Amino acid sequence: MPKRIFYGLSVLLLSAVQPALAQQFESPGSRLLATGGASTIEGSGGGGIVPWATLSSYADEGEWGATVQMTEVQVDDFSLSVQGASFNWNNRVEVSYARQQFDLETIGGELEQSVWGVKARLSGDLVYGAMPQVSAGI
Template identity: 65%
Template sequence: MMNKCLYGGGFLLTCALALTPPAAADQGARLLATGGTSSLEGSGGGGIVPWATLSSYAGEGQFGATVNLSEVSVDDFRLSVQGASLSWNNRIELSYAEQTFDLSTIGGELSQSIVGAKVRLAGDLIYGGLPQISLGLQHKKNNDYELPAAVGSQDDSGTDWYVSAAKAWLDGPFHRTWVANLTLRSSKANQLGLLGFGGDKEDGREWLAEASVAAFINRYWAVGVEYRQKPDNLSFAQEQDWKDLFVAYFPNKHVSVVGAYTDLGSIAGLDDQTGWYLSVQAAF
């Protein structure tokens, strides 16, 4: 068992196994990588897209937990995320994330807190013909609202609702395991909510599409792409869709590491924000 994990840049994340519910110790109920990783908003899934899968490897009658650290660095901005989740029975997931957005070029800092919940409604990722279908929410509270209000944001908090469907094929094309996820999100969050919610241009909710596809090279390594549609509520700057190309490593059921090339488009009027993403998760 791993009792700690080291994250680049000197961050040390101490994982208290003694506090983990006893049922979580048996991680054999689900296959390797079926817990996914942690998204930027704390929910289990990919990097920028929540999946229908639930975090950790908790099976029937079991509890599971994860802790994670993520960094996104693009030309003019840097996003740092610390998060944790708790899941039960492969049915319910609760998550929490703290985001800090460093405005490297403009100057200053924005932050927000995100509380999430997800429930598996039907289906299974691997078994049966029906994909795993989950319903989730993410309640977000902007903690530094002066700047978002100045550029036209209408609210300092909001709740995203989403429905996701995910399916894995163990012997897919090229005799590889493939995983696909489609998420539909109802939201009016500007840049995840870091620039508030709603705007002077548009203030209503919008249904947005998000998708992920990954192929496993072998049992431990996967490569894939993600795409996330974004709203465009603020007149001072266009908000563009996000995409990434990622590599994920699952050495065992307690650790996962994801690295990605990211293209976040235009942010706060600064175009072509491209760079890297790195996330480390520990699961119990």
């Protein structure tokens, strides 16, 4: 089985099972559904051109959580494949990793890199509270 098909099927299976697992292990005060669902191609929680201050997974205070992600982009001249994972502890600290592969099919060649990250929530909350969530990361 080709690697990309294997990764695609794995992510599809995990995404089908993950909401049920999140509800199974979720405590009454845990984060809202979908607040930990967006990931960047660098592997960290958030999204968009500038990553959001959110942390990955549904872990709240006193909990830990993990998120896996896969991104595939294919156009005529190139393709980008990203597999990543992130771990969140106490809705305070996130450690992330992503493996990026950029294929330049028209000129031949491939660029690959690994991206590690650490993010800490400094203050605020994504949904509740008077101030927005503020995080810092490297």
